[in-house]
Amino acid sequence: MHRKILHADCDAYFVQVARLEDPDGAGKEDLLLVGGSSRQRGVITSASYAVRKFGVRSGMPTAHALRLCPQAVVVPVARRACSRKHKEIHEVLGEYTPLVEAASIDEFYLDVTGTEAVHHTTDLHELATRIREAVLARTSISVSIGGGTTRVIAKLAAKKAKPGGVVTVNPGEEIEFMKTLDLAAIPGVGPRFQEKLRDYGLVRVADLLPFDVDALSVWFGEGTAQWLYDRARGIDDGRIEPHGVAKSISRDETFARDINDDDALLTELMRLVGRAASDLRSRELRTRTVSVKVRDPDFTNRQARHTVEAPLESDRAIYDVARELLARLRKTRRGGVRLLGVSLSGFTDRHGVEQLLLFNGEKQLETDRDRQLARTVDQLRARFGSKAIVSGRTMPGHG
């Protein structure tokens, strides 16, 4: 029995949310851009369909977008509203199947296999249309929905359905559908891989279909060959996983101007650690691996990471590790810093069993007092707002 997979993809999500949040402002602008300002070295997160006609795409520097379409209005991303809407949409989708996976802030996969009796239809297209209308009616967000027997087919069908439509691919018709596409359309085939494919004359999906896995293995290696062979035929046995647990939590910032001063960098580092760590604690997790990233003015990315034995959760302990890592990166190469970032990974559950006896090779990095302080600050912020408490340590370099 084949599966029935749907992919619901919000149309120009950040633009839609911006309009809902400010109906008299952004809501009235036809030529609307959402993203960072050009003065802050920002890029476009989402462009209204009217601006896309000028060649503007998301990911493009805002300065570039405004050169293509000077009349356009730029508004910042409404992060709170976007995650609120995300939850609303998720809730509506959850009424059609328990198997809903949030793939990103504006994309969801649904496995609706076996729900025919509940929804009184065997027609996937009809079900998808109903879901689209329900999401629109209940959340005011327009989604496009694609459907088929696998994740990759559903996703590509959703792309074809944009904006605001429904496209489903019948079982057995996957190859016919895939033949209409470029290899670049397949998720996972990025610019680098496209270039390599082009070296062998492979641009369209149809160009690739004549080759078996062995032939493709010679060019791309066994694993990649099998992966590509399958995807080009719409084969994808990836399941829909409703309960994704984060594997990393990161916060980074590109500065309006490169920062060279060490104390200024430490102040920024402390802010980033504070944001990442409070997110960590809100999920009741602890981290073992702390990573610090810098981007040099020439756009080189460098990273240093350290794994500790006993998991951490307090700003203080994480900051102490991060500071050492930044010092290491600064030692390797001095000069301005364009971007600074902190990433936490290697999580353990906060309620897990303490294995203190194992941690004898390392001095205690975090005490109960550190943890208690961090949690108290979290509680005060939750009650009085995030600006209620600011760090008492004003000279981060000398703490």
Added chain:
DNA sequence: TCTGGGGTCCTAGGACCC
């Protein structure tokens, strides 16, 4: 007024263990 911020996954080499 060139190039964001949040993620996932993969690779490759070295350390270390059995």
Added chain:
DNA sequence: TCTGGGGTCCTAGGACCC
């Protein structure tokens, strides 16, 4: 007196996605 091999963990870097 000659160098095994598998597994796991860690670090660094990079491709890719939205």
